[in-house]
Amino acid sequence: MGNRQRDCIGCGGSVGIISRDLCCRCTARAKDAASKQPCPDCGRSRVLSVETGRCILCSRRCGQCGHKVRLADAVLCRDCQRKADRQARKKDCPRCGNPGYLRAETGWCGHCSRPRPLKKPPRVCAACGELRRHAGRGMCSRCWQSHPNRPHVAGEHLVARLADPPDWLPGLIACLAEGYSPGRACVVITELGRLLDDEHSNHPQSLLDRARRSGRSMGSLARSMQDFFTEHGLAMPTDQHDKLAAGRRQRRIDAVPEPLRSAVAGFAEFMLAARTRARRAGTLPRSDSTIEAALAAVRDFASFLNSERGKQDWSTVDVGDVEAFLLVLPKSRQWRITVLRQFFRFARSRRLVLVDPTKSLDRKEAKGFCGRTLTIEQQRSLFRRWTTDPLVHPHEALVGILALLHGASSREARLLICDDVDPILQTVRLGERPHPVPMDPASWAIVQRCLAHRASWRTTNPHVIVTKGTKAGKSEDGRTSLRLGAAAGIRTG
Numbered sequence: 001m002g003n004r005q006r007d008c009i010g011c012g013g014s015v016g017i018i019s020r021d022l023c024c025r026c027t028a029r030a031k032d033a034a035s036k037q038p039c040p041d042c043g044r045s046r047v048l049s050v051e052t053g054r055c056i057l058c059s060r061r062c063g064q065c066g067h068k069v070r071l072a073d074a075v076l077c078r079d080c081q082r083k084a085d086r087q088a089r090k091k092d093c094p095r096c097g098n099p100g101y102l103r104a105e106t107g108w109c110g111h112c113s114r115p116r117p118l119k120k121p122p123r124v125c126a127a128c129g130e131l132r133r134h135a136g137r138g139m140c141s142r143c144w145q146s147h148p149n150r151p152h153v154a155g156e157h158l159v160a161r162l163a164d165p166p167d168w169l170p171g172l173i174a175c176l177a178e179g180y181s182p183g184r185a186c187v188v189i190t191e192l193g194r195l196l197d198d199e200h201s202n203h204p205q206s207l208l209d210r211a212r213r214s215g216r217s218m219g220s221l222a223r224s225m226q227d228f229f230t231e232h233g234l235a236m237p238t239d240q241h242d243k244l245a246a247g248r249r250q251r252r253i254d255a256v257p258e259p260l261r262s263a264v265a266g267f268a269e270f271m272l273a274a275r276t277r278a279r280r281a282g283t284l285p286r287s288d289s290t291i292e293a294a295l296a297a298v299r300d301f302a303s304f305l306n307s308e309r310g311k312q313d314w315s316t317v318d319v320g321d322v323e324a325f326l327l328v329l330p331k332s333r334q335w336r337i338t339v340l341r342q343f344f345r346f347a348r349s350r351r352l353v354l355v356d357p358t359k360s361l362d363r364k365e366a367k368g369f370c371g372r373t374l375t376i377e378q379q380r381s382l383f384r385r386w387t388t389d390p391l392v393h394p395h396e397a398l399v400g401i402l403a404l405l406h407g408a409s410s411r412e413a414r415l416l417i418c419d420d421v422d423p424i425l426q427t428v429r430l431g432e433r434p435h436p437v438p439m440d441p442a443s444w445a446i447v448q449r450c451l452a453h454r455a456s457w458r459t460t461n462p463h464v465i466v467t468k469g470t471k472a473g474k475s476e477d478g479r480t481s482l483r484l485g486a487a488a489g490i491r492t493g
Contacts (some may be wrong), residue, residue: 008021008023008026009021009022009024010023010026010029011023011025011026012028013025023203031126031215033045035047036048036126036238039053039054039055039058040053041054041055041058042058048469054123060072060074062075062076062077062078063075063080064076064080065077065079065080067079067080067481076334078435079420086289087099089101093108093109093112094107094108095108095109095112096108096109096111096112098111107133117331118310119133120133120134122134123138123334125138125139125140125143126138126143127139127140127147128140128142128143128243129141136152136213137149137284140342143184145183146181146182146183147182148177148182150174150182150183150185150262151173151176151177151182151189152174152177152264153184153329154171154173154185154189154190154486155169155173155174155189156223157179158173158192158196159173159195160190162196162197165196166196166202166204167420168204168228168229168232169196171228172192172224172225172228173230174190175222175224175227175460176188176189176192178458178460179218179224179458179459179460179471179472179473180224180472184220188220188221188224190245191211191221192221192225195207195211195242197212198210200314204225204234204235205229205234205235205236207482208222208226208229208235209238212238212240213488216244216247218238218240220472221471222238223325223472224472224473226238227473227474232473241288245288245291245292248288249268249291249292250294252292252295252296252299253268253295253299255299255303256298256299256302256402257302257312257462258301259306259313260305260306260312260313260314261302262271263350263352264295264299265349266346266350267346267347268291268295268299269293269345270292270346271291271294272444272463274286286340290484293318293335294339294342294343296337297336297340297341298339298343300325301322301325301336301340303319304321304324304325304328305321305325307325309321309324311412314347314352314353315351315352315354317357318357319347319357319358319360319361320399321357321447322340322357322361323361323378324360326361327417337358337361339357340358341358344356344357349421351374362388379404382400382404383401383404383442386401386446387401387442387445387446392449394452394453394467395450395467396450397450398413398446398450398464399413399465399467401442401443402443404441404485405442405443406437406443408430409431410432411431412430412431413430413465414463414476414477415431415476416428416430416464416465417462417463417464418451418454418462418463418464419462420464421447421464422436424439424473425438425440426439426444428447448462450464450465451464454466457471458471459471460471461473461474461475462474462476463476464476465477
């Protein structure tokens with residue numbers, strides 16, 4: 001070092017070089033600090049490795065779990081090394097073939113070396129009287145699976161397990177036990193227990209919303225809970241029916257060709273708005289099935305225009321297009337003309353068309369039923385079949401005899417409930433008729449047979465016609481009466 005030129009700005013020592021402001025020690029410290037950077041793992045100022053971007057200590061990682069290791073020559077961390085050592089000491093068991101620690105006395109693994117518990121000896125079942133192994137309450141597995149008290153026992157265990165069981169829980173369990181078979185009722189009660197054990201609220205409305213499935217069916221549990229809660233005034237019904245109807249409408253709209261789809265979507269909104277106004281005014285609103293049938297007719301017409309006539313704009317439709325479309329299905333001409341008139345009135349009000357092409361069309365058919373009817377001999381044959389043949393299903397006999405002798409529509413047969421049947425006067429109240437309909441002996445015998453068939457279902461559904469799909473709820477069956485009436489050859493509505 002030369003002569004002292006100035007003082008160091010870092011430590012105050014002597015600086016011997018003219019062009020420097022730091023002494024030798026401070027210069028070495030500055031060079032060392034410039035080569036270091038903060039490590040992203042530990043945060044310390046270190047020289048980072050080029051391969052890993054971390055310091056030397058943080059770059060030492062376990063080959064399996066990625067944790068830090070202390071020794072420079074270590075490949076695994078402490079925990080992984082212990083696991084590797086334990087795995088190395090295991091050998092394949094000659095009995096089960098799985099790796100394990102073999103016992104010196106048996107030569108097998110611990111699972112195979114432990115003695116198996118002895119099966120209990122079979123006993124006489126209290127229900128069927130056969131010598132079988134017991135499953136519960138002195139009964140064999142087959143009898144216990146079908147025992148009617150099994151759902152109630154599962155419900156008692158659920159109530160005992162909950163810290164604060166709701167007051168309505170015993171009633172809901174009794175409703176599930178009556179509406180389902182013992183095995184299915186236990187499955188539904190188990191699902192109910194999972195909902196009651198989670199961290200969410202146990203309010204009936206909250207439970208009902210969480211029990212609903214995301215698909216087209218809300219599920220057996222949600223359907224039964226909705227019937228029970230709405231009957232007892234504990235919750236509001238869900239929008240499942242409206243959700244399914246909206247999905248059906250949307251599928252019909254999506255099937256319309258793209259250039260014609262916006263007008264059909266507007267027509268659907270127009271019909272929904274008209275139904276809302278009708279409900280407010282107290283008049284007869286359109287049902288979901290009526291709206292869906294109208295959308296299906298307009299969808300078919302739009303597809304016909306796009307594929308057969310080569311038209312992709314509603315303003316280019318003329319009378320010839322409508323006539324050609326009506327000739328495709330002549331039997332549905334009356335209904336299709338009605339729907340197309342409604343659609344083109346809507347389109348003309350929205351300036352989609354200038355002239356209504358259906359204005360000059362006529363129905364060419366008289367109003368009322370003009371379809372095929374049965375002869376007297378065919379009606380007598382069906383009457384003998386429904387009153388004498390024991391192999392005929394009670395639902396078919398009831399729908400057929402009500403339509404044949406009493407002029408009942410499919411809706412009146414479908415909505416018939418047990419309270420409408422008077423066993424003393426032997427009368428039945430059908431639909432909105434002002435007076436009960438007296439039953440003749442043959443009709444009354446069929447009604448009694450259908451009620452006896454309903455009693456075998458063990459259901460709380462109030463309707464007379466109850467099927468497997470509706471016995472667990474309160475709704476009527478919307479397809480059975482139509483299907484049975486069509487099979488019987490009788491017009492039921």
